[in-house]
Amino acid sequence: MTGADAPRLPRTDRQGLDARLVVDRGSFRLDMALSAAPGDVIALLGPNGAGKTTALRVLAGLVPLTEGHLRLDGAPLERVPPESRPVGVVFQDYLLFPHLSALDNVAFGPRCQGLGKAEARAVAAAWLERMGLAEHAGAKPRRLSGGQAQRVALARALATRPRLLLLDEPLAALDARTRLEVRARLRHHLAEFEAVAVLVTHDPLDAMVLADRLVVVEHGRVVQEGAPADIARRPRTDYIAQLVGLNLYRGEAGGHTVRLDAGPEITTTEELSGPAFVAFPPSAVTLHRDRPTGAGARNLWRCEVAGLETHGDRIRAGLTGELPLAADLTTMAAAELELRPGAPVWATVEATQTHAYPA
Ligand SMILES: Nc1ncnc2c1ncn2[C@@H]1O[C@H](COP(=O)(O)OP(=O)(O)OP(=O)(O)O)[C@@H](O)[C@H]1O
Structure with missing residues (x-):
């Protein structure tokens, strides 16, 4: 069936993207x-x-x-075939x-939309110019670097003036x-793009730099969405907490404490009641060989080192x-504490370093 003979469904005046995507693929269900608004x-x-790629597809x-x-x-x-949709796609490869x-790669879309050869090539040349690729216009893809090929692919998608731009892991290759340079350029082009752009990524940095809004998908469902900074500050699942590098717990708040579903209480500065999350970064954790006696540390737990790995210029102890929990410490501190798997330690976290929010 083509777009032309598809049954006419009601149009609305709502600009941008409005979708509920339900797809069954074997035992997997995306729902x-x-x-999104234009821009x-x-x-x-x-x-x-x-289910990210499925959603994009x-x-x-x-x-x-x-x-x-x-x-x-x-x-x-729903009934419009892919080639007739006002959608541009930048595939991972x-x-x-x-x-x-x-x-001619970039001119292909405008040609398919009915422009004459010269006109389509003029449109393509303008896009390549905008992407800083004018001098590579005659090059075949195999002669382009990864970053250049990515920009040609972006130009090819944009040259059809899509109302929806889809990018599948745009920096993965x-x-x-x-990546650093291409990410910055892509951010610039996306900021100028006047319609809706949806990108799929595994990389939290790409997501945070490129997007205005993150939609986190797990097991075919949206588990959290919002501005990157809000998600980084208030993760609601273990996957997101790990992604943004936070320790995350769930429990029942009463005043300045949150009693965890499994385990001890955490003292917080926020005053809450009811189901709550508590998060704190690994850098907020101080480790001690012996039980600390000072009054400052409100949160004190007896733990054991499960594993150690380098994390930038620090050591992360699991x-x-x-x-x-995960704790970050300097190499010197790790050596002084004689940290090794199985070593008993006391972990402390100041209440002021925690962040509690309703679950
Ligand atoms: N053609 C297919 N037929 C049946 N099941 C599929 C098909 N393609 C994907 N799936 C299943 O759909 C689910 C979602 O896959 P999808 O590729 O959308 O996930 P993703 O979030 O993009 O993952 P990744 O980051 O690994 O690319 C998976 O369980 C996968 O096994």
């Missing part, structure tokens, strides 16, 4: 609501197998919806046409140094015991 950049973030029209709806600028897209020059 997520996704909405929004949304990052879908989640562990392997969470549904938006692109490559996988059909089992249930739900998909509207873009008020128009229903870019999928440039190997036999076409950068210019790049080495660390190129602890089990009264409270499982």
Whole structure:
């Protein structure tokens, strides 16, 4: 069925993306609501197998919806075939046409939209210029660096003036140094893009730098969404807490303490009641060989070192015991404490270093 003979579904005036994506793939079910205004950049973030790529493929029209709806600028897209959707896609490995020059790769979309050859090439040349790639217009993809190929792929997607831009792990194919530069450029282009952009990534840094809003997906469901800073400050699942490098616990708050579902109490500065999360960074934890006696440390737990790894210029200790947690310390402190797997330690955290919020 083509877009033309699809049944006419009601249009709404709502601009941007308005979707509920339900897809069954064997035993896996994706069920997520996704909405965005023109100009929004949304990052879908989640562990392997969470359903991010499936969501992107549904938006692109490559996988059909089992249930739900998909509207873009008020128009229903469910029955519109991929090639007729006003959607641009940058695939993880870019999928440039190997036999076409950068210019003709970018001109391909405008040509398919009905522009004449010269006109389409002029549009493509303008996009390559904007991407800082004018001098590579005649190059075939194999002669482009990873960063250049990524920009050609982005130009190719943007040249069709899509109302929805989809980017699948846009920086995953790049080495660390190129990534830094390409990330900054991509941020600039996304900021200029006037329609909705949705990107899929595993990398919290890419998500935080590139997106205005994060949608965290686990097991086919949205577990948290919001501005990057809010999510980093108030994670609601273990996956997100690990991603942003926080210790996270759930319990029942009463005044300045949160009694954890499994384990001890944590003293906090916030005053709350009812179900609550408490989070604190590994750098807030101080370890001691002997039980500390000072009055300052309100939170004190008896733990055991489960593992040690280097983390930047510090050592991260994974602890089990009264409270499982991650603690960061300097190499010197780790040596002085004679930390090794199995070593007993006392862990303290000041109440002022914790952050409690309703669950
Ligand atoms: N063609 C398919 N047929 C059946 N099941 C599939 C198919 N493609 C993906 N799945 C299943 O759908 C689920 C979600 O996969 P998806 O690729 O969307 O996750 P993801 O979040 O993008 O993961 P990753 O980060 O590893 O790419 C997985 O359980 C996967 O096994």
